[in-house]
Amino acid sequence: MWDTSRVAAYARRNPHIKPLLAGRAVSPETSLCVDPAVLNLWHPLAALSELSPDRDYRTTLLGYEIVHGIDAAAEPWVVLADRPDELLPVDTRYGYVWTSIGEPPGAVFDIPEALEPDRRLLNACSIQVATSAPRAVENFLDMGHFPYVHTGLLGEEPHTEVVDYHAGVEGGEVWARDCLFFQPVAAMSAAGGQMTDYTYRVPHPYCVVLYKTVAGDPSRRDVIALFVQAMTQEKIRAHNFLCLVDSTSTDNDLKKFQQIIFSQDKPILENQYPKRLPLDPRAETPIRADQSSIAYRRWLSDLGVDYSVVRAR
């Protein structure tokens, strides 16, 4: 997968990437991404609100060293560490700094709810995890672990059953609908256990969005998303985005709930192997409850995603 002939062939097909790879050693250790399906996407780096104009920030994206920051006018800028004179494209949707090393689409995918005036948009946390981006996405799509990993919050024994739901590809994205699960405390605003209705959406190989019933207002749905920054194939920063209808809880309480949830997922993710997501359906054993992950893995295969996965033989 990392042979130089392949990199050369890729560089020939994608002239814009040639200068990017010039002089760099491409190997599994450096984990430098040469996968066009991933390079040409927008990738999140940080929450804008957490950046200060006084300093630069260094991070890693797809194996490349990145320096970024905001100027005095709070405008973000991003460069490759060894090409400080060439600005990379930037988008600031949903309060995050997004960039791309390749040729990205016009804008980051849409989350229409984020435009509603009464929504609370927050970055609950950006947490580094020793896993691959698709493992984190798949965990976010999964309901079966709620009673075991988020005991007493998102699930509780004996309510372990995952009833059939609908998952498939719609408009180039993976959607899972009619996902019902019993939750003791579905959100900060919830009082007591309830059957929660979830819809999941994967609009980007490394980003996943969840819509869930708002307690007390069946007409609206809270939005929670995971924007995953693939630092390397096996190391990520997971940006937990909240877009909630909640006029009473404090920012800190809302963030804290999501921080607790994600901190429960982290040790599981770090004990999963291989860390990269295997796309061969027989590498692991999916069950009916995993319909969304089956659809996600097949979608990644169809997109030709190479980076952070183990492709089927």
Add this chain to the structure above:
Amino acid sequence: MTGPDQAGSDLAGPDLGGSDLAGRQGLDLTAAPIENGWHAIARSDDAPLRHVYQTELLGRELAVWRADDGYLNVWDNRCLHRGVRLSIGSNEGSELKCVYHGWRYSSRTGGCTYIPAHPGQAPARTLCTRVFPAQERYGLVWANLGSEVDPGGPEPIEVLDDGAPFALRSLPVNASPLMVMSRLGDYRSDRGPGFEAEQEPTVTMTPMGPLSARVTSVLAGVEATVVFFVQPVDAGRVVVRGVLAETPTPSLEIQTLRHHAEALEQLRQVLEAAAGGEPRPAPLEAALQRVEIREPVSSRPGVGDDARVEVVVERKAESGRGVMAFELAPVSGELPTTQPGAHIDVFLPNGLVRQYSLTNRAGDQGRYVIGVKREADSRGGSAVLHDSVSEGDVLTISAPRNTFSLRRDARHTILVAGGIGLTPLLAMAETLNEGGHSFELHYFARSADHVAFAPRLGRLGPAATAHLGLSPVETGEALQEIVARHEPSSHLYICGPGPMLDAARQAAGHSGWPDPRVHFEYFKNSNELDRSHGFELTLARSGLTVFVGPGETILDVLRANDIDLPSSCEQGACGTCVLGVIEGRPDHQDVYLNASERESGERIVACVSRSVDDRLVLDL
């Protein structure tokens, strides 16, 4: 005590002593004697009850856990479902539970016994984690990852067999196995109690095998022997496991152990200093495999439901009037994984086949226990088992099938048994009891004399109630009373003679139990095929035409016809058993195929999907 030059004589492996080692490039860790060899991987006390210990051997992670019955399990450290380490799961006594989704695996076989996301469905028998043979000797746990395993276990070490061995603390070292083997002679075991510090003892290192050596120090008639076993964790990492030939006397124990702790630490420093000057060897390729489609049965001509197992009747004893209990032990290896509610076919010497429920709770895999009631009008089934089969006889049985699976997600479970219908419910009651679930067992029997498995019922305490000598009318009243006390999310399981079962189901219906929460198993299944809801299946390449009945799957029927189609989840999720469709419209029941594949009708998932048309032709 054996002299230093004798013990290794007939076991001597490659000559690893002396300076000629310096020129060697490496020890081939993939060579047969190492790959198929027994390796010490833990101390016995690393695996106390209800704990899971993690270690690594030849680049493969292992989960080591002891069941409550003392059985030591050494498994691939990876849940089949999503690859999470089993070592962070919990040891539930006879099952290991994965921390991520609560999947449970049985001791001994590694077979999956329960998937909480689908509590009403019995896990496919093919779901089996990889298990490795293990033994305990000299205070250490030994495992073998090889394809050709010597069942006798590790080579005996005379000096340890003759002595009173004592396992020292484990010493992880960042050095290659070869480097460690070459420097074990540096171990200073001669400064312990009984040796005079000023004098130089005679130290002899004798290799005992490719990865073990004996180090003996002699000084003024005092001798100390340590046998070292080098656990090859990976190409550049080992755990050195030392065993003293003699357990120190209590008065010298602390002193001796302190001495060895220091000596081991010195050894580690010597080894790591030496390894630091050498290039780091490439790690062994972690042998991640696909989920294997197999069952760990001892003997299995035939596949799937036709798998046959040879068992020996280890014990036969009357258990209640007219009921004979049989304990069936494997002839070799382990019995296939059972689940509460499962039954086996018993192939009788006279050619008859009879079905009996297993009374084993989940994870209780050592011996199958069945209860056989002597039928008054026996046509040679129960009578043969009662009269002609004796202890020591070998019987052929099928692998267990589960059509009466137990949910473990009920707030409360009511089990109702009539007569010998107790057997599957006893397995369920003990499983629920072990897991701390709320349940009650009602057992209807003709008299106290007729109560089977009384000691086991006694251990269930007040949860088990016997209803003795009731008339049909009284039985009906008692049943009504039992099912009247139901709450939402309780489940009812009934097994017994037809009239009683009908009465119980009727009573449950009157009390408002919804059908999905009432589970039952008739003694005698009618085997008549209902051809009205089945379809004809033609296999184009093999030219075979078969009929798939209403309760059957394509996979079932193929297996019954000796066609071995690989399968895994058997829920229509993994895509392992996908087949090409040549003619006929598939009735898709899976969640694997995407919308366009469904639409095209060119592929079908054989474990769950059926046919819309009366005839389906497959590319097989």
